[in-house]
Amino acid sequence: MRLILPSPAKINLSLWVKGKRPDGYHELVTVMHTVNLFDVLSFLPSDRLVLSVRGNNSLPLDRSNLIIKACRLFKEKTGINPKVSIKLTKRIPVGAGLGGGSSNAAATLKGLNTIYGNPLSEEELHELAAKLGSDVPFFLKGGLAIAYGRGEKLKFFSPANFEILLVFPGFPCSTAEVYQNLPSIKREVAVEDAERLIISPLINENFSELIDNMENDLEKSESPCVKEVLRVKEKLKEIGLKPLMSGSGSCVFAIIKGEKPDTTPLKKEGWWFKFLSAV
Structure with missing residues (x-):
């Protein structure tokens, strides 16, 4: 078989x-x-x-x-x-x-x-x-x-419907290293908060609200890798996007509303990138 x-x-x-x-x-x-x-x-x-x-x-x-x-x-x-x-x-x-x-x-x-x-x-x-x-x-x-x-x-x-630009800058991040270099964080966040801040605007396709609410505490890590990822984020901001690191990095993504952005700056950096859909 x-x-x-x-x-x-x-x-x-x-x-x-x-x-x-x-x-x-x-x-x-x-x-x-x-x-x-x-x-x-x-x-x-x-x-x-x-x-x-x-x-x-x-x-x-x-x-x-x-x-x-x-x-x-x-x-x-x-x-x-x-x-x-x-x-x-x-x-x-x-x-x-x-x-x-x-x-x-x-x-x-x-x-x-x-x-x-x-x-x-x-x-x-x-x-x-x-x-x-x-x-x-x-x-x-x-x-x-x-x-x-x-x-x-x-x-x-239920799965949502949205598109993203995903960027891989060509270097990996170690999950263990990212967590080891994380300062002490104690967020008071419950499952219900995640539903209100992320799930609800996502399901209702209120992408502006969703993007404003998105955050990743692992971006606060003092890991050298994350510091490089933050530089990638800045480049995406320059082309009009509001990016976020995925998980412990090194990929960065941004939700795409309407027209696709000009990716010329990403090509100049030599970064791997793709436009993808949620499944």
Whole structure:
């Protein structure tokens, strides 16, 4: 049986940090939406587990790869040894705040569950996904959601309709480094606040209000990478946009209202960019 699954990127329409937890993670509230930038995972029968990657030679193929970790967790939970050849076609930039690795892990769990006759319930898949990373449970479904806790608790909404300009400046950001260099932040933000500030104007297509309300506390990090990201933001402001860093960076995006902006300054910088839609 051959199975091909898309693995979408996400953006964070806002991210608020509520403080650091005793377990070392940060408590947060964030609003995420998938966009139409996809990696692709192909699953083929094999006599053993094999992973290959096309489109990025820097990704590890050993146990540190989230796809391999997902396969190992699936085996531990079900007792099924996945004998599949997984080919990852990588299009989502790595270390960009787009959740590419988390999305790949979620697609792997869904793919293995489909191939082996759905031995895991949705709840069990969510449990495994949360062990792999804070963003992984979101990618089991995708669309639009508020994530809270360390990001594994989710409240989903109907997907919205909007377009963005996404810019990848060519360098990755380390999520761990961004959080390690974050000053002490204790925001009093609840899920209901995220609904009022982001979800409501988004669903009602009140994009001016939405853009005014969007913020990302990780932009306050003293990480050298984030300082470079802020320079990218300034360039987007120069072409009339109100940009935001996605997740822990390094990608920056802006919601597009009406005419597409002149991207000549971005081309001069040599940055990768795409106009994308919410999915």
